[in-house]
Amino acid sequence: MLNVMIVEDEKPILDLMERLVGQQPLLNVVGAFTSPITALESHEELKPDAVFLDIEMPKMGGIELADKLRMQNEELQIVFTTAYPGYAVEAFRVSAVDYLLKPVTPEALERVVARLSKIHAMRSALNPVSADKEEATVRCFGTFQTRGQDGSPMNWPTRKTEELFAYLLAYPNRLVGKWQLADLLWPDLDEDRALHNVHNTVYRLKKALKDAGVGVDLSNSNEGYHLRMSPGFSDLERFRDFMNGTAEIDERNAPEGDKLLRSHAGPLFGGKDYVWSAGLAAEISAQQAGLARMMTAYYRRSGDRAAAKEALRVYLSYAPLDEEMTGELLRLYADDGEAGPLRAQYEQHVRRMESELGIAPSQEIRKLAAKFATASTEA
Template sequence: MLKVMIVEDEQPTLEMMNMLVDQNKHLSVVGSFSNPIEALDQFPLLQPDVVFLDVEMPDMTGMRLAEKLIQTNENIQIVFTTAFEQYAVDAFKVNAVDYLVKFVTPEDIERVSARLIKNHEQLTKIKSLEESKGASIRCFGTFEIRGTDGSVIKWPTRKTEELFAYFLLHVNQVISKWRLMELFWPNHKHATTNLHTTISRMKKVLRDNQLPIQVEKVNEGYLFDLQNIECDLEAFKNYFSTNKKVAKENLAESEKTFRLYKGSLFELKDYIWSIGLERELAERYTYLTEQLVNYYVEKKMLEHAEETMKLYLTMYPLHEEMNVKLFKLYASRCGYKEQLKDHYTKYVKLLKEELDVEPSDEVKKYASFE
């Protein structure tokens, strides 16, 4: 709901405007004034989102007042009201959202409120982006949160950090407080207190680092909203919610998502509750790698296919299917006998050192380099 201030020198009209605005479900009057000087003084305290201004007023015109209000808050939305249409051009010189000719009707307020809400949503999004500039969350191959200044955030306790990690898996979902207590403080007589304390610590860290991340109490649970913070996990998950196969139309997005994955989820943190998702994400990464390789091979982009498989194998060097794909690629290309021989030797040696096993029959097919 948008906060509204009304400035109108005629008392009957002021009362009518109050009534009309309050009837609109999207608007709420926080202050109404017949004196523009008084309105200007109270403006910083009320902090309205919208100001309805009469154009012709004694002591200070609506145009002049609008200029002063904009100097205080450049994002304030101005709507002029007047009985004289000739002021319309002047009104838009101060970037007024709209210009209502008296007498104003409920339909006029409904129409202008739609524009006001749309503008406010855009301003909020821009502000959020500006606030989160430089902030980032990395979950693949590490677990690192950076503030808006780029510095790594330090958590007061390991439990606070772990709870934040858990919320990252459930963005925009209401998580039951009972579920959180059962998971983090099972059979603990002070579980409720521990949860509230940990949530408070988390919120303080977010405030201190100016991160526009919301953790809200909703009934018997909590809702976690990342706003516009850059998060590799959320971007990775979002890709698979809208894409099923790599194609020309989504190639750039597919390649970007492939590069997001730099290792297992929350690597080295050993969160028991994340094991299932960790396996699922690894499987999705493998699937995406295979999709990219198949696309590159189909389009004769063999260098891209080779590089993609080699990057994958830096994280999962023992993955047999991917190694076989790389063997096949080398075997199909003229002049790549040495690359095939070198990679085969390294893979067989790794199998022996890590697993103490011999290569499979499928792999042994590539043992001959003649």
């Protein structure tokens, strides 16, 4: 995993970048700054592997900051962000790894992460004593992507190979029967053909994982197959481990909870239509809501209402139809007299409910919005 620092003088864009970068399983945000001077002062302590720098900043631009950071660490990987493509030549003068045009998209960021990971892997190979060993990572939230040892996304030989891996990831470290796999993945075939497909697909899966240098152990017996992996191998297991061991958020686990809330976003396996995954996806979705609920409660107990609202906004960005959490956010806005954000959130919720479900918001939410509108008018 690479530790990264983000420097962007506009706070809304900084928050967006922190959220996008935080969703990348290979990246860990160790610092986010609106002030390039503060970022420079903090660099020596944070020791990031890479930095995302806005080029156009007051007092000290991104190019100048990159020069100064490189003086402290010549191996620092630098990625520039800007709305103006004309800076490209000057950006690469300081040996930038890449150059992102605003608004930054998840797809563009994925491309940059692949480059950062490859460079880091190459340096690790050249200096194995001082470098940490990188472990291939599987991302199951919002997408389904497996990265090989070099950090690049794997290409599966068949869709069934990918689906088989998804099932074994969903139920790891246990024996999965071969007849069970045959029924799940090829329910319309006769038993002999289905079992033949299981054997062939397992062979393809083992070969694909070995060729990519993915560190898992897939063994077989007369009864079935067993995928052994470390708890941190997939974001699904990290999320499960945290939720299974957490009854409440406090000062000790709040940082990890916040990171999981931001990075473990979206539907399981990117919403792929695996028939067997529907129940599991619903279970994970309920746990995502539970984490957002716990984080919101923790921030409210701590008196940090701004952070409570942000936790709810993060969750609703990937679960916008959750009426309970929408109502919680609207109540926070109403209690703090924030008419603009309340109106915008309510109108967005109305559009979502109408376009995706063809229904109006619940009566409770409509009453809350109407009550606040009346109070604002009377005031």
